[in-house]
Amino acid sequence: xxxxxxxxxxxxxxxxxxxxxxxxxxxxxxxxxxxxxxxxxxxxxxxxxxxxxxxxxxxxxxxxxxxxxxxxxxxxxxxxxxxxxxxxxxxxxxxxxxxxxxxxxxxxxxxxxxxxxxxxxxxxxxxxxxxxxxxxxxxxxxxxxxxxxxxxxxxxxxxxxxxxxxxxxxxxxxxxxxxxxxxxxxxxxxxxxxxxxxxxxxxxxxxxxxxxxxxxxxxxxxxxxxxxxxxxxxxxxxxxxxxxxxxxxxxxxxxxxxxxxxxxxxxxxxxxxxxxxxxxxxxxxxxxxxxxxxxxxxxxxxxxxxxxxxxxxxxxxxxxxxxxxxxxxxxxxxxxxxxxxxxxxxxxxxxxxxxxxxxxxxxxxxxxxxxxxxxxxxxxxxxxxxxxxxxxxxxxxxxxxxxxxxxxxxxxxxxxxxxxxxxxxxxxxxxxxxxxxxxxxxxxx
Amino acid sequence: xxxxxxxxxxxxxxxxxxxxxxxxxxxxxxxxxxxxxxxxxxxxxxxxxxxxxxxxxxxxxxxxxxxxxxxxxxxxxxxxxxxxxxxxxxxxxxxxxxxxxxxxxxxxxxxxxxxxxxxxxxxxxxxxxxxxxxxxxxxxxxxxxxxxxxxxxxxxxxxxxxxxxxxxxxxxxxxxxxxxxxxxxxxxxxxxxxxxxxxxxxxxxxxxxxxxxxxxxxxxxxxxxxxxxxxxxxxxxxxxxxxxxxxxxxxxxxxxxxxxxxxxxxxxxxxxxxxxxxxxxxxxxxxxxxxxxxxxxxxxxxxxxxxxxxxxxxxxxxxxxxxxxxxxxxxxxxxxxxxxxxxxxxxxxxxxxxxxxxxxxxxxxxxxxxxxxxxxxxxxxxxxxxxxxxxxxxxxxxxxxxxxxxxxxxxxxxxxxxxxxxxxxxxxxxxxxxxxxxxxxxxxx
Numbered sequence: 038x039x040x041x042x043x044x045x046x047x048x049x050x051x052x053x054x055x056x057x058x059x060x061x062x063x064x065x066x067x068x069x070x071x072x073x074x075x076x077x078x079x080x081x082x083x084x085x086x087x088x089x090x091x092x093x094x095x096x097x098x099x100x101x102x103x104x105x106x107x108x109x110x111x112x113x114x115x116x117x118x119x120x121x122x123x124x125x126x127x128x129x130x131x132x133x134x135x136x137x138x139x140x141x142x143x144x145x146x147x148x149x150x151x152x153x154x155x156x157x158x159x160x161x162x163x164x165x166x167x168x169x170x171x172x173x174x175x176x177x178x179x180x181x182x183x184x185x186x187x188x189x190x191x192x193x194x195x196x197x198x199x200x201x202x203x204x205x206x207x208x209x210x211x212x213x214x215x216x217x218x219x220x221x222x223x224x225x226x227x228x229x230x231x232x233x234x235x236x237x238x239x240x241x242x243x244x245x246x247x248x249x250x251x252x253x254x255x256x257x258x259x260x261x262x263x264x265x266x267x268x269x270x271x272x273x274x275x276x277x278x279x280x281x282x283x284x285x286x287x288x289x290x291x292x293x294x295x296x297x298x299x300x301x302x303x304x305x306x307x308x309x310x311x312x313x314x315x316x317x318x319x320x321x322x323x324x325x326x327x328x329x330x331x332x333x334x335x336x337x338x339x340x341x342x343x344x345x346x347x348x349x350x351x352x353x354x355x356x357x358x359x360x361x362x363x364x365x366x367x368x369x370x371x372x373x374x375x376x377x378x379x380x381x382x383x384x385x386x387x388x389x390x391x392x393x394x395x396x397x398x399x400x401x402x403x404x405x406x407x408x409x410x411x412x413x414x415x416x417x418x419x420x421x422x423x424x425x426x427x428x429x430x431x432x433x434x435x436x437x438x439x440x441x442x443x444x445x446x447x448x449x450x451x452x453x454x455x456x457x458x459x460x461x462x463x464x465x466x467x468x469x470x471x472x473x474x475x476x477x478x479x480x481x482x
Numbered sequence: 483x484x485x486x487x488x489x490x491x492x493x494x495x496x497x498x499x500x501x502x503x504x505x506x507x508x509x510x511x512x513x514x515x516x517x518x519x520x521x522x523x524x525x526x527x528x529x530x531x532x533x534x535x536x537x538x539x540x541x542x543x544x545x546x547x548x549x550x551x552x553x554x555x556x557x558x559x560x561x562x563x564x565x566x567x568x569x570x571x572x573x574x575x576x577x578x579x580x581x582x583x584x585x586x587x588x589x590x591x592x593x594x595x596x597x598x599x600x601x602x603x604x605x606x607x608x609x610x611x612x613x614x615x616x617x618x619x620x621x622x623x624x625x626x627x628x629x630x631x632x633x634x635x636x637x638x639x640x641x642x643x644x645x646x647x648x649x650x651x652x653x654x655x656x657x658x659x660x661x662x663x664x665x666x667x668x669x670x671x672x673x674x675x676x677x678x679x680x681x682x683x684x685x686x687x688x689x690x691x692x693x694x695x696x697x698x699x700x701x702x703x704x705x706x707x708x709x710x711x712x713x714x715x716x717x718x719x720x721x722x723x724x725x726x727x728x729x730x731x732x733x734x735x736x737x738x739x740x741x742x743x744x745x746x747x748x749x750x751x752x753x754x755x756x757x758x759x760x761x762x763x764x765x766x767x768x769x770x771x772x773x774x775x776x777x778x779x780x781x782x783x784x785x786x787x788x789x790x791x792x793x794x795x796x797x798x799x800x801x802x803x804x805x806x807x808x809x810x811x812x813x814x815x816x817x818x819x820x821x822x823x824x825x826x827x828x829x830x831x832x833x834x835x836x837x838x839x840x841x842x843x844x845x846x847x848x849x850x851x852x853x854x855x856x857x858x859x860x861x862x863x864x865x866x867x868x869x870x871x872x873x874x875x876x877x878x879x880x881x882x883x884x885x886x887x888x889x890x891x892x893x894x895x896x897x898x899x900x901x902x903x904x905x906x907x908x909x910x911x912x913x914x915x916x917x918x919x920x921x922x923x924x925x926x927x
Contacts, residue, residue, distance in 0.1 A: 090843060095843030332901030357898065362902070369902075396526060397543075398523060399534070400534070429905065430902065430906035431876030431880065438893075452879065453802065453883075457807070459534065465879060
């Protein structure tokens with residue numbers, strides 16, 4: 038009987054194990070996780086904090102028993118201590134898990150800031166759901182909170198905490214929100230919305246340390262002064278968790294993550310990897326990128342599990358649609374942004390427009406700001422960003438697909454669109470932005 | 483000075499005249515309309531009836547003066563009586579409007595049902611906005627209303643009237659809603675929603691006539707019995723208004739509408755046409771279709787105006803995204819539907835899935851039913867239909883574009899998507915439907 042062992046019980050690991058046993062019921066599939074639970078949605082945590090989701094219950098999708106009934110051997114609270122590739126055995130202390138194929142889905146870990154006071158009570162990281170449940174209770178006593186870094190999780194947290202009546206501060210050395218990939222002009226409406234909600238944005242501000250009293254946080258020290266707070270969320274850089282993979286000689290790439298081919302195979306025979314611990318190829322940049330949004334962990338895991346179980350299915354290059362609500366504004370897009378194009382030294386042209394999400398005369402219509410990036414020679418679209426009302430997620434998905442299909446500004450400028458007063462305006466904002474880009478280009482000639 | 487005369491003040495005519503003068507300020511551009519107003523949105527009328535839009539004011543986009551200031555010679559209440567192609571003059575009674583280029587944008591007219599009683603007071607057609615404003619006042623006195631035919635306007639009306647406390651009946655000989663192009667399975671959620679709102683759906687029911695007392699409607703006679711009502715909306719077939727075009731010899735096509743080339747030129751030199759009076763080529767069917775949704779009138783008009791003014795811009799073949807709210811359910815898609823594929827004898831395969839519009843644990847998530855049609859050999863996507871919560875319009879636009887780009891089920895099955903709890907689920911419903919289609923196809927082999 039062929040034995041598959043999966044290390045990691047997040048979306049990638051669960052996806053891999055599930056698809057493997059579904060593909061071939063005769064396999065022995067074991068899923069090891071250091072945590073008590075598998076298959077929960079950590080992405081929901083900020084929304085419970087903000088009480089948009091009432092309780093944590095819904096975030097647990099399935100119990101370990103559900104997977105056991107499916108035929109998986111699920112081992113919670115199992116910390117892998119070493120892997121012996123000669124014996125083909127995964128060790129968790131004394132316990133031995135022999136394998137023919139191994140799938141590494143060890144995910145990511147925080148890279149804590151190198152400042153004093155990170156060990157104080159009240160200096161918190163969001164990852165494990167049980168810890169988050171304890172924090173949720175503590176939040177009732179919190180009057181002031183600081184969130185460090187406006188990456189997606191940080192942005193979700195500062196959008197959520199004001200709903201609990203908590204004075205919320207953001208500290209980030211970067212000059213704008215989501216500065217790793219989004220553009221400052223497109224994040225401006227989000228910034229305005231957060232400030233309207235009362236969030237204090239300390240941008241361009243360095244974190245200097247955490248100050249405490251009786252081992253509990255009392256204030257956060259920054260280049261902008263001291264911010265008194267009872268809780269601080271360190272929503273800092275996540276790095277791929279590659280220690281196990283490195284211990285058995287898996288090749289690590291330029292991003293610091295595990296190198297896999299399009300079948301999710303590592304450089305070590307019979308060892309697959311998936312999720313936040315691997316790097317994948319960007320379809321336009323043609324360079325590996327890493328720590329993709331959580332949406333990739335599950336499909337990536339399924340590819341790894343399917344192939345480990347004897348299947349043959351490739352993972353596509355990625356164009357990375359993204360979307361989030363910051364404050365009360367939806368923002369999103371599909372890479373590449375102007376920020377990334379500049380950093381990469383790529384030539385680009387820009388098209389901008391502000392459309393609306395329903396008929397001008399329909400009362401619920403909202404603005405939809407659009408920014409398109411295209412190649413100045415071929416007019417091939419390179420990226421899109423949106424900020425405004427409803428429909429950002431669907432437009433981001435659309436644009437990621439359009440970029441993959443090598444679409445041009447001319448094609449987007451003449452796209453057809455639904456016009457129905459409550460759900461769609463006469464002019465689709467994406468088409469308006471493409472038309473604007475072409476008009477500007479014609480005027481320059 | 484080159485003279486352009488535009489006949490018709492709807493979206494196509496207004497778009498044509500506006501773009502012509504903007505393209506070349508030295509032109510003389512005259513816009514003739516039989517109505518008092520130009521540039522209003524008749525599409526908003528049902529929503530004012532239902533009080534989702536408070537008043538009619540917002541539906542008037544611009545006054546005739548606005549266009550006069552732009553340099554257009556706008557002539558409201560001007561009924562064209564004949565066109566002399568020898569003299570190159572449009573006549574409105576005694577008035578003469580000489581032209582070098584003529585643009586016909588005469589739109590559509592109702593094809594009234596051949597039953598007794600259509601001349602009774604209370605038997606109404608929705609077209610002119612001033613008439614609609616009078617009807618809106620009368621609706622306060624209406625207790626029971628009948629809508630004849632569940633085409634898009636009829637569907638909007640039966641969704642709106644219950645909000646006014648009116649007992650609302652639909653009569654249609656077809657067995658399902660939007661039967662011309664939508665599929666019965668996809669219209670089922672709409673039907674359920676309307677019935678929940680109290681709308682009485684008399685489907686598969688023939689209209690026999692209108693019965694009156696003192697020249698006012700008292701009941702609608704149907705094959706299903708008599709329905710007492712104070713008002714009946716005849717939302718019946720619209721036909722292209724082609725009398726003027728025919729009088730000067732413009733070629734009429736198989737659909738009964740004016741034939742134009744991709745530059746909106748009719749068969750008569752220097753005569754262009756645009757809007758609901760023309761037929762255009764469907765990108766997949768490769769046959770002309772007609773009476774497209776209102777969203778096409780404006781862009782079509784702009785192409786006609788631009789080319790008449792000396793420009794050179796083609797109109798694309800169409801793939802027709804559509805969307806509407808029926809009851810409380812959003813429905814839409816991009817042609818071709820199963821209904822049309824069957825009627826045309828086209829081979830097809832189907833993929834179905836029901837996804838959700840936000841994370842499963844996020845309280846506002848709603849169902850999203852998806853049905854995809856594809857070519858069984860090439861897997862090229864032929865059409866899509868959606869029914870459910872938010873995001874139908876954006877998905878319909880996406881699918882029309884994807885069909886134009888000759889996308890396959892394989893490409894949609896591996897599309898990337900945003901996952902963000904309040905705005906997007908882990909799995910995009912479109913991808914789920916494509917995956918289902920491929921799974922079914924593999925199982926049959």
